[in-house]
Amino acid sequence: MKIIVVGSGAIGSLYGAFLSRLEDTEVILVGRNPHVSAIQSRGLKIKGILGDHVFKLKAIKYASEVEKVDLVIVTTKTYDTLTAAKSAKHLIKAGASVLLIQNGLGTEELVAKALNTTKVLRATTCMGALRTSPGVVTATGCGLTEIGSRYPENYELVEKLTKMMKHVGFDVRSSENIEGVVWTKTLVNCGINPVGALTGLSNGDVYKNKALRGLIVKLVEEAVQVVDALGIELTTEDPVRYALGTAKATGDNINSMLQDLQAGKRTEIDAITGEVIRLAKLYGIETPSSEAVYALVKALESKYLKEGKKLAETDILPIDDLVEAITG
Numbered sequence: 001m002k003i004i005v006v007g008s009g010a011i012g013s014l015y016g017a018f019l020s021r022l023e024d025t026e027v028i029l030v031g032r033n034p035h036v037s038a039i040q041s042r043g044l045k046i047k048g049i050l051g052d053h054v055f056k057l058k059a060i061k062y063a064s065e066v067e068k069v070d071l072v073i074v075t076t077k078t079y080d081t082l083t084a085a086k087s088a089k090h091l092i093k094a095g096a097s098v099l100l101i102q103n104g105l106g107t108e109e110l111v112a113k114a115l116n117t118t119k120v121l122r123a124t125t126c127m128g129a130l131r132t133s134p135g136v137v138t139a140t141g142c143g144l145t146e147i148g149s150r151y152p153e154n155y156e157l158v159e160k161l162t163k164m165m166k167h168v169g170f171d172v173r174s175s176e177n178i179e180g181v182v183w184t185k186t187l188v189n190c191g192i193n194p195v196g197a198l199t200g201l202s203n204g205d206v207y208k209n210k211a212l213r214g215l216i217v218k219l220v221e222e223a224v225q226v227v228d229a230l231g232i233e234l235t236t237e238d239p240v241r242y243a244l245g246t247a248k249a250t251g252d253n254i255n256s257m258l259q260d261l262q263a264g265k266r267t268e269i270d271a272i273t274g275e276v277i278r279l280a281k282l283y284g285i286e287t288p289s290s291e292a293v294y295a296l297v298k299a300l301e302s303k304y305l306k307e308g309k310k311l312a313e314t315d316i317l318p319i320d321d322l323v324e325a326i327t328g
């Protein structure tokens with residue numbers, strides 16, 4: 001199988017690298033410099049909890065440099081999905097399937113509609129990875145990958161990819177309820193990510209704080225009302241407990257939204273809390289806590305994007321004031 005990974009940051013490089021170990025599988029990474037040039041000259045180094053490895057992989061800057069592949073894996077941030085998918089339009093037109101490995105809601109429909117294809121697969125991941133320097137990725141967490149598709153014609157490919165990923169050591173399972181999988185993960189992100197991002201705390205420190213745990217409960221409960229209105233079947237019986245359990249289990253993690261703010265980058269709040277608020281409005285559901293954290297994260301985000309400044313210790317809001325303001 002010939003695979004191209006568009007948006008090869010930490011997560012994309014990690015999946016691409018391990019998949020390239022399979023026989024008869026060629027993987028090409030598409031990313032940005034200096035990551036790409038470092039891989040071209042020294043190979044891709046993977047460190048951390050998966051051990052130390054060097055992968056000799058083809059890395060390029062533009063998908064247009066490739067003529068034909070079987071699979072396009074997109075691992076960009078949610079807001080770059082369409083640009084990434086469009087950059088591989090010629091490959092998709094020529095018959096390639098697309099696998100989106102991301103956080104957030106709504107990207108499958110977006111790609112299917114924009115590129116007029118139903119060969120769209122989706123995965124959620126609880127793998128943690130950081131690009132520690134150009135050409136070097138450190139694996140920080142090893143969690144479940146779940147793959148599925150809302151288009152049944154892709155089930156065979158879903159099973160094939162599940163086997164391939166298992167073979168190279170990922171903890172992976174396929175699901176025929178990918179909407180439920182995506183929503184279950186999104187509820188976790190709705191609870192943990194803005195709270196960590198606004199307080200500057202690791203998932204474990206968020207979990208240890210009673211008031212912040214209470215805020216996670218409110219955020220998840222608001223989002224669950226939307227899930228119920230949509231008639232989506234979650235993959236957990238108790239989403240609040242699941243979100244709190246994830247915060248505890250990933251205690252050392254700095255969640256991805258906080259990482260983005262710390263790097264002065266745009267966050268994925270629009271595809272997570274923003275999407276919950278948008279859908280809630282359609283059903284007349286009130287989401288005051290979600291709206292408050294959304295506004296706060298957006299304010300911080302625009303401040304750092306505008307000033308090109310990174311999150312500083314002094315910008316972190318006092319926790320008690322914050323929780324009171326949000327939950328009343």
Ligand code: PAF
Nearest residue numbers: 189192250253254255256
């Ligand atoms: O976005 C993240 O950081 C992760 O999805 C999670 C599970 C919240 C762990 O940090």
